Amino acid sequence: TVTDTNGLKAVKVTFASGILFPTNGTTLSSSSKAALKEFAISLINNPETDITIWGHTDNTGTLAVNERVSTQRATFLNQNGIPNSRMTTAGKAYNEPVADNSTAEGRAQNRRVDIYITANENMIKQAENGTLQ
Numbered sequence: 001t002v003t004d005t006n007g008l009k010a011v012k013v014t015f016a017s018g019i020l021f022p023t024n025g026t027t028l029s030s031s032s033k034a035a036l037k038e039f040a041i042s043l044i045n046n047p048e049t050d051i052t053i054w055g056h057t058d059n060t061g062t063l064a065v066n067e068r069v070s071t072q073r074a075t076f077l078n079q080n081g082i083p084n085s086r087m088t089t090a091g092k093a094y095n096e097p098v099a100d101n102s103t104a105e106g107r108a109q110n111r112r113v114d115i116y117i118t119a120n121e122n123m124i125k126q127a128e129n130g131t132l133q
Helices: 030-044 061-074 102-108 121-129
Strands: 009-016 049-056 087-093 113-120
Touching: 009 030, 061 087, 113 121
Parallel strands: 049 087
Antiparallel strands: 009 113, 049 113
């Protein structure tokens, strides 16, 4: 868990590049699609949550290309039943690396998608009113 911008607990899910995307690509493998479809089902079954999706890349290529690619990487869940009203997406390109971009291993770690699951307004109101079930 992490703390969101409201000071509330959020769940952070990171999908590593090993199951997601090729370098400079947005095409998902069949195993990636299956994993993300299962994740979408869990989100559908928990409608009182919102998600923030950050797509990341390594530093290969131009910033403009990486911003486009990282944004496109964040769209699959919408195509699988998660409405845009529940999602905030951002392409972070290579501005927030978690590893060294000078090695292949580091670049692979930097190609990832981070998803933050938080309570939506309705769930927060229910909690404040003591009616959360």
